[in-house]
Amino acid sequence: MSAECRRPRVYVDERERGSGVPEALAELGAAVVYTMAGVGDYIVSDRVAIERKTVRDLAESLFDGRLFDQARRLSEHYEIPVLIVEGDPGKIEEYTTRGMQARMALASLSIEHGVRVLWSANQRETARMIYSIACREQYGSKRSVVVHRKPRLEKLWMQQLYVVQSLPGVGPRLAEKLLERLGSIEAICRASVVELERILGYERAQRVYRVIHAPYKPPGRGKEGGEGRSP
Incomplete structure (x- = not known):
């Protein structure tokens, strides 16, 4: 170095x-x-x-x-x-x-x-x-460090898409498909793993379901959340 x-x-x-x-x-x-x-x-x-x-x-x-x-x-x-x-x-x-x-x-x-x-x-x-x-x-190059925060999302539908895109393996197209098929973020959270699988496929549905439903366990409070068995 x-x-x-x-x-x-x-x-x-x-x-x-x-x-x-x-x-x-x-x-x-x-x-x-x-x-x-x-x-x-x-x-x-x-x-x-x-x-x-x-x-x-x-x-x-x-x-x-x-x-x-x-x-x-x-x-x-x-x-x-x-x-x-x-x-x-x-x-x-x-x-x-x-x-x-x-x-x-x-x-x-x-x-x-x-x-x-x-x-x-x-x-x-x-x-x-x-x-x-x-x-x-x-x-x-003597450059400073600048962190650009998340974009301003003025429309409700933009905010909803942004939230759903934070789920693992979910990009803009799948986020839109989830919201169109299930109707709301609440409905996505309430969906069974089988319902999610119809839209996302098996592996991605398992990961999304686990992130939504696993208890929150940050580092220092036992095993980190989301590492348990798939539903």
């Missing part, structure tokens, strides 16, 4: 807490600040924001519209949007039968939204990448 890099600040979205990357960043010497970023998982300057995904996350988010929505918002708020994908790119076919389409979609992200796509082997390598970028931005 550069000797000039003393202690870069990295703003980390709360949803990345527990992923292993923030802890690795702290071990490298970064000052980790948790925040509700709204746009990006890791913010390292006023122009660079980083989204992190595993290969599995990538495969799921490419085809429900979530990744392109995230890429659009990143490019709207930050001059240099970055996507770091953890895992072996050759294993993407383990999570989708449309591997070639997934690779074409990544190319489209770069061309249409200017997203820099980087690959890492694991969380520690991801942390080293983020640390290096933060050092270059804050000490090499």
Whole structure:
């Protein structure tokens, strides 16, 4: 690492807490600040924001519209949007039968939204990448860190879509489909896992149901919520 890099600040979205990357960043010497970023998982300057995904996350988010929505918002708020994908790119076919389409979609992200796509082997390598970028931005280019909060949502339907999109594996298209089919956020929360499965598919429905119904157990109060058996 550069000797000039003393202690870069990295703003980390709360949803990345527990992923292993923030802890690795702290071990490298970064000052980790948790925040509700709204746009990006890791913010390292006023122009660079980083989204992190595993290969599995990538495969799921490419085809429900979530990744392109995230890429659009990143490019709207930050001059240099970055996507770091953890895992072996050759294993993407383990999570989708449309591997070639997934690779074409990544190319489209770069061309249409200017997203820099980087690959890492694991969380520690991801942390080293983020640390290096933060050092270059804050000490090499003398950039400040700016966190862009979630957008203003003036219409009720926009707020409803925004809330539903926060569910795991749910992008703009699926959020709209859930609201259209079930009618309201309350109805989504009351839906059985079978009803959710008809709209989301088996695995995504299990994850959404678990997030909605699992007791809240933050770190330090026993096992973290949502890690129990599927319904």
